[in-house]
Amino acid sequence: FAKPVDAGQLINALDRLTGVEENTPLRVLIVDDDQEFGHNCVHSLEIAGIHARAITDPRETLNQLQVFQPDLIVLDMYMPICSGKELASIIRQQDRYVGMPIVFLSAETNRLQQQSVLSLGADDFLAKPISPADLVAAISARAMRARYLQRFLIRDSLTGLLNHQAVEEELSHEFARAERLQQPLSIAIIDIDHFKRVNDSYGHLIGDQVLRSFARLLQQRLRKSDLIGRHGGEEFLVALPNTSLVEARTLIDTIRTSFAALRHYGPAGEFTVTFSAGIAGYPHHRSQLGVMQAADAALYQAKHAGRNRIVV
Ligand code: GH3
Numbered sequence: 206f207a208k209p210v211d212a213g214q215l216i217n218a219l220d221r222l223t224g225v226e227e228n229t230p231l232r233v234l235i236v237d238d239d240q241e242f243g244h245n246c247v248h249s250l251e252i253a254g255i256h257a258r259a260i261t262d263p264r265e266t267l268n269q270l271q272v273f274q275p276d277l278i279v280l281d282m283y284m285p286i287c288s289g290k291e292l293a294s295i296i297r298q299q300d301r302y303v304g305m306p307i308v309f310l311s312a313e314t315n316r317l318q319q320q321s322v323l324s325l326g327a328d329d330f331l332a333k334p335i336s337p338a339d340l341v342a343a344i345s346a347r348a349m350r351a352r353y354l355q356r357f358l359i360r361d362s363l364t365g366l367l368n369h370q371a372v373e374e375e376l377s378h379e380f381a382r383a384e385r386l387q388q389p390l391s392i393a394i395i396d397i398d399h400f401k402r403v404n405d406s407y408g409h410l411i412g413d414q415v416l417r418s419f420a421r422l423l424q425q426r427l428r429k430s431d432l433i434g435r436h437g438g439e440e441f442l443v444a445l446p447n448t449s450l451v452e453a454r455t456l457i458d459t460i461r462t463s464f465a466a467l468r469h470y471g472p473a474g475e476f477t478v479t480f481s482a483g484i485a486g487y488p489h490h491r492s493q494l495g496v497m498q499a500a501d502a503a504l505y506q507a508k509h510a511g512r513n514r515i516v517v
């Protein structure tokens with residue numbers, strides 16, 4: 206940048222830079238009853254900079270998909286308890302893993318058997334034994350593409366937050382978790398105040414910038430385990446696991462104060478923007494729908510009471 210630098214231009218550029226996804230290593234899960242083989246695969250992949258984990262018990266697979274969050278899964282064909290084919294069809298039945306690449310790695314040489322796993326929805330069939338270089342080559346491009354696609358499917362392109370569908374889906378998992386663990390779960394529906402005026406006064410591009418800076422503020426202030434989604438145009442949804450209504454209110458209120466103090470830069474100079482929020486939660490309301498309706502009603506009250514405030 207050349208000084209003097211235009212503030213709006215600078216913020217735009219920083220936005221673009223911080224929006225770039227961190228280059229975290231690809232993650233691969235290997236399911237093979239042969240422990241030594243799995244271990245060797247992990248070793249080959251780790252050398253190539255791929256984060257790999259091997260498990261020998263196929264029953265652990267669904268759990269590992271959740272905790273390890275791989276970009277791709279490698280399955281052995283023949284294992285006790287559950288075959289790779291059965292496992293592949295179980296994985297494919299889950300909505301959230303429809304895009305998960307499944308690669309078979311097996312000593313099976315029968316063409317018909319190999320074709321049968323591909324017709325099940327597996328993406329590739331690799332033959333054992335395989336050299337480390339071949340394994341890495343077969344896996345990395347596919348895993349990379351899957352990660353990109355996954356991000357594209359669940360993220361909102363303007364803010365990088367979870368999109369409407371993804372946040373609803375994740376919320377139902379969080380809700381089930383809260384019920385199971387008997388922990389509180391608080392939800393905030395946040396809506397930017399008079400956002401139409403921002404667009405009308407400063408233009409749509411500046412409006413977009415306000416949405417991005419708000420999204421960034423949420424990401425900075427909330428925990429990694431919290432859900433942050435762009436629920437609609439200028440409406441956001443935040444879900445706070447293991448957080449009471451009182452704690453949620455305090456937290457969202459500090460964010461409200463920070464946001465209201467933030468200076469945005471338009472062609473005609475600085476301006477500020479506020480938001481209103483409605484908060485509700487489990488177990489005060491027993492169902493996900495009940496919580497969402499209560500949070501919506503609270504947001505409506507916050508707007509009517511004059512905006513730039515939170516109603517629980
Ligand atoms: P209120 O305080 O009652 O919420 O008023 P408001 O003006 O924020 O509410 P309204 O629902 O009337 O307007 C929302 C505006 O948000 C209208 C729409 O053009 C704008 N908007 C929605 N999505 C985007 C977006 O992605 N970018 C920009 N720049 N504007 C958006």
Ligand code: MG
Pocket residue numbers: 237238239281282283284
């Ligand atoms: Mg085996």
Ligand code: MG
Pocket residue numbers: 396397398399400401439
């Ligand atoms: Mg609004």
Ligand code: MG
Pocket residue numbers: 396397439440
């Ligand atoms: Mg709105």
